[in-house]
Amino acid sequence: MEEYMDLNHAEIVPVADLQKQNEDVFYLPMHAVHKEHSTTTKIRAVFDTSAKSTTGVSLNDTLLVGPTVHPPLIDVLLQFRLHKIAITADVSKMYRAVELTQPDRDLHRFVWRSKPDNTLVDYRMTRITFGVSASAFAANMSVKQNAIDHATEFPQAANVVNTSFYVDDCLTGANSIEEAVELQQQLHGLFAKGEFLLRKWNSNNTTVLQNISPELRDSQPLQLLPTNDEYTKTLGIEWSAKKDHFRLTVAKPPPLETLTKRTLVSDIAKTFDVLGWFSPATIKVKILLQKVWEERIDWDDPVPMHIKDIWSKWRTELPKLSHKLISRCHFDTDTEIVSTQLHGFSDASESAYSAVVYLRLTDTSGLHQISLVISKTKVAPIKRLSIPRLELCGAHLLSQLLHHVKRVLCIPLSNIHAWTDSTVVLNWLDGSPKRFKNYVGNRISAILDLMPPDKWKHVNGLQNPADCASRGLYPSELLDHPLWWSGPDWLKQDQTNWPTLTPNNHDDEGTEISLVVIQTFPQPVIPVDRFSKLNQLKRVTCWIIRFIKNSRFKDHSKRILTPLTMSELQEAENYWIKIIQAAHFKTEIEHILSKQPLSKSNSLLTLNPIVDNYNLLRVGGRRQLSATPYHSKHSTRNRDMVVIKEDSPLLNEWPLARVIGVNRTRWFSSCGNHQDFKWCIQTPD
Template structure:
């Protein structure tokens, strides 16, 4: 930032940003972060953010980045040091980022303007991400591996990437550092599940720090550069390699054990305070962070409870009824049991696999419907591995629907989810298969949509627009993992999630019987009033 000359203090072109400090003692770097409130209205009642364009979305969804991260045998993560502050704002716009500041209460208030992209402005994420991608476009020809990763494996300033082996990891690290340095971006807090790669990166980071210090020392020997180097050194923070003794790391909100290469789940809820109201309950439920739906059978219970709160007619700060209170306290007290839940980070996928398939399951109950997707991998040695990829659940609408129609909603949800995962992981459509335990839904899918009533016809058309009828098969309910998610379980019943977490056993067979129970469907029967 720079001081604004006194004669320009009263310029009509400008905006002063309110700001305050937020202290994060749990952070290893940047414990104090300044927050700028660009949504605060000025003297004319209009805020800066109201007049700023947000910009289009440039990066993939968090879900997609996490899915791809799980596909790498060797995973790598890092983040950019003060990403926003590395991007310069156009000179004609910096006056809209003015602040008032003084070192202490005895000092005179100074007028400053911020010269780089600033937290709190609605356009900041777009400007920073667009600048990062531009580096890949401009310099990518010299660093092809890193350029591709920049465009696909960044979530804002977090790199979530990976490779096949140690050698590729070295190459990725080297190219990524060199590419981003072209745009003034530095990476820090490197993490990997490969211990040898971690040691190598740590050594490279230390050599980089030593080289930088030696360069500064050499430059200081030149009288012409003394002032310049002193100024730059005071402004520049050298990125550090962070290697915590604890193997537990937070990755985009998820808890990852890098030593065992597994995801864990930890729930941190505040102490219960009376009275328990709808506002407090929904606040607690919002802390259940499960972006890929690995805990859907447990989380769906919370979603169903939210629906009960709304249908009860309770106001936001009104105390729960005794029945709702008992149900909520029992569920909340059991949430701590989720800490025993673990899921592998790596999905056993490699570039030389013989076959990679997606298998999806759907089901519905009177309270909810669900879809879950597994990846089935046959490696070059003919070993078969099956892993949970993702799931989605939805609470059944308040307006009552029959079970077959809810099952059809679940099938629609599954078809969308399968296509989403296939596109994200680059799996061909012909390697997708869907399963349902509803013979009625499979019968509906066996005829042209025009034959059915509007509700069924619309959904059948949507499903068949994504997947062919030949890609659907019948599965018995006892082998259908989506059955668990559609009904929901209490956290204390987490041991019942074996089928959910470890997949149906028949997916591990060399040859899968897609005829299921050899059920035949009478497609000549008119649709019943389901």
């Protein structure tokens, strides 16, 4: 806290401002956070800006978080491994390098006394505060804006700010000592323009470090494990600048008398593996965790013996993973790379599916170097899926990984290869997604949007490194597993030695074809929805029918030129009835014309339907013995078209009265719900 005052990052509230209204001020509770592994500030003051005041509202409740303006953590780490010479740095007190405006300072008040017997004094922050929801955006945007403002003077440093900074951590590099020194100087100058200080400089090259002031270097390396190597924490990953390699941070788990679901989750959370280098080991306990959930075990209940045995062995072997050293740079720094390819592999089992990506780098001598880039695993859904579908999920996961790495590392699509050991998936990707059900078709579409079908190839299951991550390995098995760390042997050979599989050899097992039944019926040449009155539709239909008839007479004297007749209007009406009946009662009409009985479940059976001389379906039965007109004895039934007389006196009483009025002209099955009449030609109310 004395440092806050000495650096003018906090000030005593002036006496005049102590009289401000309550709505213009806010007091923040404060507590200390201990960080033993920090090489600079082991105790930090953190303000609880989520604490609510007497109004029931906290400072964070009134603020917006703001968007993320720095690149993802994975992208920064991926680019960090491309440089021959690595450079790391840290922005000193980045939050407290950004000033608060005068009105905002009173919203960041706190009380403090250096000794218990001293009087409490009102202070207020002059710089943005840890814990405030908007502070992260304000600090990161300040750094980014500083780079934008001075990009012309420091172009390389400005580019590094946009691509290689994660909050206050810088992970960058260069391919020569001269370039590295120039970049370090540009970064120092750029941040000095915004009154930021870059400190904790580190590099795998001593010449670069000699050009940096000793007080700004990272002179206190972190040692979490008892070894002679010097490690620093780089975005959660331990990095030895001296040996220029990474290792996984794994502390020896404390002994436990009882293994519960809570301790299982705790063990998984302690293993930070952002790039998935050790995913074959971590997926093994994730599968166990799913089994624990399936058995509905409470958080503090002991797990079953068959889970405990696997988990105990994994837990005992976990510290061995810290002995696996992974080179920071993807290639030998003494060679020149002339070609870069991405190779991705996917696989699935009943328990999980996975994807892993490798870089294949070719140097000037023609030798090929293989480096593990990234991998990702997912536990199979609790709702069981077939193996082909899980393999498809693995291929989808791989396409996403390849697309992401391709964009970050700027590798052309022509240099990307995707491999799977599932011939079923290859067969699916070789066809149209429309052939399959939604689950398969949607994922095929998503895959092909990211990776074209010509990029997918077949690999033997025994040579597929993704198999390690889909089935899981114990840490001792993963430690020296050549297939996982270096990929298949043929990847180091020329392309002529790569496995090939022609499309004719693809297995069709599991192919899903959706059967679509299409029913065809006569389509009217007149757009019905353009007419709101039945009489108008009938008259237009009459004129079209008359035109067709007249055009067939070569002798003009035989053509009909008189006004429309009642018989023509009836013919037009019959035409539309026939169109609708052909759409919905085609099978019934065919059965009646061929004198075949209707099925017992047919809804028309009780109506004793008949087909008249105009091939119209009409109601039969006892009504034919009545003295009513023919169209009343044998009415036409129309499910989708309701013929309404324009002079009906009941049109304004919907729905039941209107239906009764319609019944005088046509019979239909339902008269209680107007939703049954989907295609209705009527006069407006």
